[in-house]
Amino acid sequence: MPNLAKVIKKAAINIGFDLVGITSAEPFEDTAKRLNNRKLSSFIKNDIELLTKPKLHLPSARSIIAVALSYASSQKYNGDCYISIYARGRDYHHVMKNKLEKLMGFIREIVPGVDMLTYSDTGPLLDRMIASRAGLGWIGKNNNLINPVYGSYLFLGEILTNLELEHNQPLNNQCCDCNLCIKNCPSSALMEAYHLKADRCISYLTQKKGIIPEEEREVINNHLWGCDNCQDFCPYNKNVPTDLHEEFTPLLKAELSEILRIDNLAERDLWTNSALYWRGPRILKRNAIINIANNGDRCYLSDLIQKIDDPSPIIRFYTAWAVGKIASKEYIKTLNNRLLEEKDKDVRKELKKAINRIKRRI
Ligand code: B12
Known part of the structure; x- marks a missing residue:
């Protein structure tokens, strides 16, 4: 031809x-x-x-x-x-x-x-x-x-x-x-x-x-x-x-609170069909927690604290760290309650660090 x-x-x-x-x-x-x-x-x-x-x-x-x-x-x-x-x-x-x-x-x-x-x-x-x-x-x-x-x-x-x-x-x-x-x-x-x-x-x-x-x-x-x-x-x-x-x-829609709930979102398909989903939802939640800790805005705390009981130890770890970084003393009780049940040694360590960090700020 x-x-x-x-x-x-x-x-x-x-x-x-x-x-x-x-x-x-x-x-x-x-x-x-x-x-x-x-x-x-x-x-x-x-x-x-x-x-x-x-x-x-x-x-x-x-x-x-x-x-x-x-x-x-x-x-x-x-x-x-x-x-x-x-x-x-x-x-x-x-x-x-x-x-x-x-x-x-x-x-x-x-x-x-x-x-x-x-x-x-x-x-x-x-x-x-x-x-x-x-x-x-x-x-x-x-x-x-x-x-x-x-x-x-x-x-x-x-x-x-x-x-x-x-x-x-x-x-x-x-x-x-x-x-x-x-x-x-x-x-x-x-x-x-x-x-x-x-x-x-x-x-x-x-x-x-x-x-x-x-x-x-x-x-x-x-x-x-x-x-x-x-x-x-x-x-x-x-x-x-x-x-x-x-x-x-x-x-x-890049809303941090929504990303924390990504598994239950009505528009979940939009996320699963995007190129950012290949690592799965956990890494997106992890990144959302990191973003929240970095911006320090306490308006996210009520959504964030729910992740302290997440089935994934990685998510519990980052949540403890982020809460410790931005929360005030009323969150100490929730962190302590979690500590009573927590089996994962890295998460336990992070929970203790978070409690001390908040106490130091008081
Ligand atoms: C691994 C990878 C990554 C890694 C590492 C990237 C890297 N630079 O090494 C990470 C996760 C960081 C990444 C990030 C991004 N990536 Co990426 N990534 C790849 C992937 C899978 C392989 C690339 C690779 O192996 N690089 C190896 C390293 C050693 O190569 P390099 O650093 O580019 O070095 C080369 C040049 O710099 C060149 N070079 C060095 N010195 C000099 C000097 C001169 C004078 C010249 C001319 C050349 C030259 O020679 C080197 C060897 O080739 C390719 C897909 C593929 N199979 O090609 C996509 C790919 C490169 N990524 C892509 C995209 C879109 C991105 C991001 C823009 C995504 C984002 N917005 O977050 C960023 C851009 C970051 C950046 N500035 O490079 C596109 C790039 C499209 C484009 N227009 O260039 C690709 C081609 C995917 C695709 N098929 O479309 N990526």
């Missing part, structure tokens, strides 16, 4: 992707070199070969079709905690998968028997490096893929294929000297240009399980899930087209 790449790109745009580009399936050698010089986050498989060699995933691969969907939103947030823009609408994994499958269906129709493999946030391959080599944008100082028209509020995905397709050229890096992303990173995770200390990023901290140190709880501030500062301040995200896909229309 004459210029199959053109036909595929046209189909991708018709399916609803905002950007499409094609690159080879050759290894990402520069990336491998960079990664070899870095301590990697626990999120990624510590196997640089797998991250940087597409042919280890699809041995017959010759090209990679990279796509992007914009989720830039015009809606200002109203709520009492922060939910990152990417997680406010429907889970992008499903939206992406659906569109990628449609595109593969189209390709299969014109080239029966073609080999294809698709990922979007789901595989060890680095979506951003693929998108960048396929000409969708450049890797910004904030680590995100930035496109000159759409900015960086973009979800990325790709299809590896054995088809030999005409490749795109990468764009030049157009980051300027503003360094606004670095200056406005609330946890200083973006230590310098292109270097994110991933385990310090608020996006990571709001997903991190278990008991996290107090200092990290403070860094989380009012973030219920994720963080957008390094993108929000970026000049390339000003005046970009917004609200392009109704699937990403913000649906969640």
Whole structure:
């Protein structure tokens, strides 16, 4: 077929992707070199070969079709905690998968028997490096893929294929000297240009399980899930087209008291269908408790104190800590009553600490 790449790109745009580009399936050698010089986050498989060699995933691969969907939103947030823009609408994994499958269906129709493999946030391959080599944008100082028209509020995905397709050229890096992303990173995770200390990023901290140190709880501030500062301040995200896909229309109401009751909410489906639910409800409740402790507003106490009897020791632990941080002496009795029944040794320790903390404030 004459210029199959053109036909595929046209189909991708018709399916609803905002950007499409094609690159080879050759290894990402520069990336491998960079990664070899870095301590990697626990999120990624510590196997640089797998991250940087597409042919280890699809041995017959010759090209990679990279796509992007914009989720830039015009809606200002109203709520009492922060939910990152990417997680406010429907889970992008499903939206992406659906569109990628449609595109593969189209390709299969014109080239029966073609080999294809698709990922979007789901595989060890680095979506951003693929998108960048396929000409969708450049890797910004904030680590995100930035496109000159759409900015960086973009979800990325790709299809590896054995088809030999005409490749795109990468764009030049157009980051300027503003360094606004670095200056406005609330946890200083973006230590310098292109270097994110991933385990310090608020996006990571709001997903991190278990008991996290107090200092990290403070860094989380009012973030219920994720963080957008390094993108929000970026000049390339000003005046970009917004609200392009109704699937990403913000649906969640970010009310801390409601999140504490997430298991019983009438609109629970909105939460379970969002990208922030993959860790389950407990981590959202945990983050809501941390947000309450950080803002110190006692209006949440009547909802918060109910969590002291939660079936999860993790939730009881954080509740004890938060109550100790913000409550006044009338809560000591409830904490003492809980202590009489509490079997978990970490929760017991936290309850005692909370009681002493309140007493010290009296
Ligand atoms: C693990 C992960 C995270 C981790 C760690 C991120 C990280 N930077 O390491 C955490 C939880 C922190 C995270 C946060 C976010 N993530 Co995330 N995440 C991923 C995931 C699953 C893997 C990324 C990865 O492995 N990184 C490995 C590290 C080592 O790579 P790196 O730090 O980016 O380093 C590279 C570059 O910096 C580059 N580089 C280094 N120096 C230099 C110098 C120059 C000059 C150049 C050009 C390049 C360069 O080389 C390195 C190697 O590739 C990908 C999906 C995927 N499979 O690709 C999504 C993905 C990267 N995340 C995404 C999103 C949306 C986010 C958040 C915006 C979500 C939010 N709002 O909270 C934040 C952004 C944080 C940030 N500034 O990077 C999108 C990014 C879309 C885009 N436009 O770029 C992806 C691609 C998911 C998707 N398919 O859409 N994420």
